[in-house]
Amino acid sequence: NAGVTQTPKFQVLKTGQSMTLQCAQDMNHEYMSWYRQDPGMGLRLIHYSVGAGITDQGEVPNGYNVSRSTTEDFPLRLLSAAPSQTSVYFCASRAGGRGGELFFGEGSRLTVL
Amino acid sequence: DAKTTQPTSMDCAEGRAANLPCNHSTISGNEYVYWYRQIHSQGPQYIIHGLKNNETNEMASLIITEDRKSSTLILPHATLRDTAVYYCIVRVGSTGNQFYFGTGTSLTVIP
Numbered sequence: 001n002a003g004v005t006q007t008p009k010f011q012v013l014k015t016g017q018s019m020t021l022q023c024a025q026d027m028n029h030e031y032m033s034w035y036r037q038d039p040g041m042g043l044r045l046i047h048y049s050v051g052a053g054i055t056d057q058g059e060v061p062n063g064y065n066v067s068r069s070t071t072e073d074f075p076l077r078l079l080s081a082a083p084s085q086t087s088v089y090f091c092a093s094r095a096g097g098r099g100g101e102l103f104f105g106e107g108s109r110l111t112v113l
Numbered sequence: 114d115a116k117t118t119q120p121t122s123m124d125c126a127e128g129r130a131a132n133l134p135c136n137h138s139t140i141s142g143n144e145y146v147y148w149y150r151q152i153h154s155q156g157p158q159y160i161i162h163g164l165k166n167n168e169t170n171e172m173a174s175l176i177i178t179e180d181r182k183s184s185t186l187i188l189p190h191a192t193l194r195d196t197a198v199y200y201c202i203v204r205v206g207s208t209g210n211q212f213y214f215g216t217g218t219s220l221t222v223i224p
Contacts, residue, residue, distance in 0.1 A: 004142075004156075026155070031210055033212070037154075041176060041216060042198075042200060042214040042215050042216040042217050043157065043200075043214040044214070045212065045214075048210060048211065050210050056210075058211060059213070063156065067167055069208065070151075079198060088154060090156055090157070092156075092157075094115070101159040101162060102149075102157075102212060103159070104156030104157050104158075106155065106156050107155070107156055109154075
């Protein structure tokens, strides 16, 4: 199993550009989520999904859109990138139920100039 | 509101036990406590989790107080490779699907 796969690993954008960070998992997990991590800080929850067709906001959702059309994929869209969105982004998934652990991807480093 | 409170940093001598504390005074009765660690900028790595009882696995032990307002992660014999940021997390939200990480404890294992 590949686990949680994120692409791209690195990306540089100009202010105002749009892009999509891809996240795919092959573990048939119901739950998927996106976090951002700024230098010297912990992870902050952006959006999460508890199943196909269902998404919800986390701590810092502004400036980001998500959708969940399949169980496997949970893309994160930046419609108009801003320098404040420069960060490392992590995708995570877990199986349903109350006791499961989160599995993380290796991260996507985004720089907005 | 902070979901968890952890010391910013700790040191531990190699080969000794590392005891990392966490306060989660607002935890609800059905919310789990999770511990993860992050080495450099890699994706966080799962360590252990628990609800009420103490837990042990091949990596660590988790001690949860009887009132569940705090817990301690124990790495029994710390090695240099255990140097990392350790996050104590509680799951919150009506569906228990929001994991909030906080800022974690930076553990340095000293030779």
